[in-house]
Amino acid sequence: MGKVNYFITFTNIRAAYYTFFASYLRTMDIRSAEPYTEIELINGCVRRDPKAQKYLYEKYSSKMLAVCYRYTGNRDEAQDLLHDGFISLFDKIKSYSGTGSFEGWMRKYFVNVSLMHLRKRDILKFPEDFSTVDREISDNPSVLDNIAVKDLLKLIASMPTGFRTVFNLYVIEGFSHQEIGKMLNITESSSRSQLSRAREWLKDSLSGLSNK
Amino acid sequence: MDFDKNIKEIIEGASELPDSSVWERIEGTMRRRSRRVAYFRRGAVLVASAAAVVSLFMLGTLNLHKQDDNHLNQGQIAVVSERPASAPSSDKLSVPASSASKVSSSVSVSESVASGVTTVAISGNNNQCIDLPEFKVNNNLNLSSSVAQISDNIHLRSVKQANNSNVVISEIPNSNSKAISLEKKIKNSPYTLTFADEEPVKAVKKRRISAGVYTNISSPHRSLAQMYSRGFDLENTQTFMAAGAPYSLESDSKYYTPASVGVQLQIPVAGNVSVGTGAVYSFLRSDIKTTVSDSYSYTLISEIQYIGIPLNLIYNIQASRSLRLYANLGAMFEKGLNNSQKVTGTGNGDGEMKDGIDPVALSFNGGIGIEYMLGKSLGLYADPGLSYFMDTNQPLSIRTVQPLQFKCEVGIRLHL
Numbered sequence: 001m002g003k004v005n006y007f008i009t010f011t012n013i014r015a016a017y018y019t020f021f022a023s024y025l026r027t028m029d030i031r032s033a034e035p036y037t038e039i040e041l042i043n044g045c046v047r048r049d050p051k052a053q054k055y056l057y058e059k060y061s062s063k064m065l066a067v068c069y070r071y072t073g074n075r076d077e078a079q080d081l082l083h084d085g086f087i088s089l090f091d092k093i094k095s096y097s098g099t100g101s102f103e104g105w106m107r108k109y110f111v112n113v114s115l116m117h118l119r120k121r122d123i124l125k126f127p128e129d130f131s132t133v134d135r136e137i138s139d140n141p142s143v144l145d146n147i148a149v150k151d152l153l154k155l156i157a158s159m160p161t162g163f164r165t166v167f168n169l170y171v172i173e174g175f176s177h178q179e180i181g182k183m184l185n186i187t188e189s190s191s192r193s194q195l196s197r198a199r200e201w202l203k204d205s206l207s208g209l210s211n212k
Numbered sequence: 213m214d215f216d217k218n219i220k221e222i223i224e225g226a227s228e229l230p231d232s233s234v235w236e237r238i239e240g241t242m243r244r245r246s247r248r249v250a251y252f253r254r255g256a257v258l259v260a261s262a263a264a265v266v267s268l269f270m271l272g273t274l275n276l277h278k279q280d281d282n283h284l285n286q287g288q289i290a291v292v293s294e295r296p297a298s299a300p301s302s303d304k305l306s307v308p309a310s311s312a313s314k315v316s317s318s319v320s321v322s323e324s325v326a327s328g329v330t331t332v333a334i335s336g337n338n339n340q341c342i343d344l345p346e347f348k349v350n351n352n353l354n355l356s357s358s359v360a361q362i363s364d365n366i367h368l369r370s371v372k373q374a375n376n377s378n379v380v381i382s383e384i385p386n387s388n389s390k391a392i393s394l395e396k397k398i399k400n401s402p403y404t405l406t407f408a409d410e411e412p413v414k415a416v417k418k419r420r421i422s423a424g425v426y427t428n429i430s431s432p433h434r435s436l437a438q439m440y441s442r443g444f445d446l447e448n449t450q451t452f453m454a455a456g457a458p459y460s461l462e463s464d465s466k467y468y469t470p471a472s473v474g475v476q477l478q479i480p481v482a483g484n485v486s487v488g489t490g491a492v493y494s495f496l497r498s499d500i501k502t503t504v505s506d507s508y509s510y511t512l513i514s515e516i517q518y519i520g521i522p523l524n525l526i527y528n529i530q531a532s533r534s535l536r537l538y539a540n541l542g543a544m545f546e547k548g549l550n551n552s553q554k555v556t557g558t559g560n561g562d563g564e565m566k567d568g569i570d571p572v573a574l575s576f577n578g579g580i581g582i583e584y585m586l587g588k589s590l591g592l593y594a595d596p597g598l599s600y601f602m603d604t605n606q607p608l609s610i611r612t613v614q615p616l617q618f619k620c621e622v623g624i625r626l627h628l
Binding site: 047 | 215216218219220222223224225226227228229230231234235237238239241242465613
């Protein structure tokens with residue numbers, strides 16, 4: 001490290017030291033692949049360091065846009081949510097517990113932002129008279145084999161709002177019907193029927209795609 | 213279900229590249245917000261300092277005639293007012309009887325008329341400021357019809373005109389004479405002359421050397437970052453609450469008020485404009501304490517020293533005998549001398565590392581300054597202003613955390 005002299009013996013908690021030295025290695029212009037460790041990046045954003053904020057955006061914006069996109073179904077709207085979400089995230093990043101993956105936390109944050117948006121636009125009203133039609137469609141995993149991630153994302157985004165929301169929350173975010181019911185203010189059975197219809201819709205569309 | 217699982221796997225890795233305009237919008241919003249916060253925080257300080265400077269300046273110029281410096285330079289003046297197109301020469305200058313009482317006993321006023329010129333002679337060795345009686349002039353006094361003469365140790369300090377006629381003050385050609393000529397033509401326009409006992413202040417020479425000690429009084433900056441084990445709370449449900457394992461990380465950053473000492477030479481270039489340059493030494497310290505857990509924390513003490521060359525343009529806005537108001541605008545080029553980072557941790561030994569700093573740190577500054585003359589060639593000055601530190605890849609300090617800073621330079625200036 002050239003003229004850098006360390007008189008420190010790294011005993012335990014090496015990682016903690018690394019966290020702090022990494023920022024100073026950066027000032028010494030020693031280029032490392034990752035300019036920030038995760039803790040450093042979060043700390044930087046808490047301090048409102050513009051560089052850290054920009055890095056956080058660069059690192060996660062594509063994934064978070066995909067989250068917003070699959071809830072709104074509209075790319076422009078999703079980009080607006082991405083903007084609003086990051087602005088409020090920079091305020092609230094200090095509430096990150098430090099447990100669990102940071103990316104997972106951010107994902108949840110943007111799911112929440114998207115849901116609030118949908119709620120604001122009052123499009124989360126579901127007809128309650130759905131009968132639980134669980135028409136069994138044979139699982140054909142092969143339909144998913146040849147589909148590009150982008151196309152699948154597009155397909156989910158193009159689902160009707162009700163289907164899309166429940167499908168996203170249940171299948172991708174992993175909530176139970178009971179939880180979804182509470183979140184969207186619908187009955188559990190309504191959530192169930194929305195989901196099965198969504199699955200049906202998606203499978204039909206997928207087979208349509210693969211038949212083409 | 214396999215179908216769900218497969219979809220989840222695919223979709224979780226999905227990404228969609230946002231347009232570049234999104235970040236530009238975010239950046240714009242963040243910048244506007246931080247600017248608002250900064251202005252709010254500094255607004256009070258700025259308003260207070262501006263008010264202080266303005267009131268000081270007004271106080272200083274309150275009783276001083278704007279044209280003071282001209283006659284102070286010579287100790288003698290001529291007051292000339294506009295001459296009418298046709299001026300009958302039948303005028304008479306009269307010292308009102310009542311005005312005699314205004315003159316101190318040690319000063320005598322006499323009036324004589326010779327070859328059509330009325331001369332008022334004032335003599336005495338008064339050591340105090342005295343008021344000369346108001347000269348009442350009858351209709352259309354001829355130009356140069358009245359001359360007031362004073363003795364050697366009395367010097368004119370100010371001329372005040374009672375009505376609205378224009379008065380031009382000019383030097384008397386014969387500099388050895390202590391005479392004041394009062395030339396006026398406008399009827400009923402009495403003048404009040406005030407004499408001072410002091411020696412006239414010499415003309416302020418233009419070359420100025422200033423030796424200043426100054427500090428940047430930008431408030432120390434503190435930021436506290438905390439991460440604690442509480443899950444993210446989704447608005448309507450508790451299920452997002454992460455099961456929090458005990459974990460906490462706290463970072464407490466303290467940036468001390470930066471201090472600077474410098475010497476500066478100012479050289480006039482044209483009219484009211486001077487150029488200033490010199491050398492400035494600055495010292496910055498920050499303490500960053502990171503608490504990883506109850507049993508483990510470490511503190512980083514960062515000390516950075518800079519030596520810099522300022523380059524300033526100074527514009528003299530207004531000057532009176534005892535006060536001077538000016539504006540300055542400039543840049544500073546600095547080189548880091550020493551960048552020392554000391555770490556003290558609990559139970560893990562202390563450490564220190566030193567490193568170089570990128571050669572040139574650039575900052576811009578501007579502000580107004582006020583100087584109070586303590587004597588003929590010694591002035592006390594204060595330059596409040598703002599500095600902006602450019603991003604030149606400098607190590608972490610108050611300058612990188614808070615690039616826009618309020619500063620106040622206080623010092624002594626020698627006029628050579």
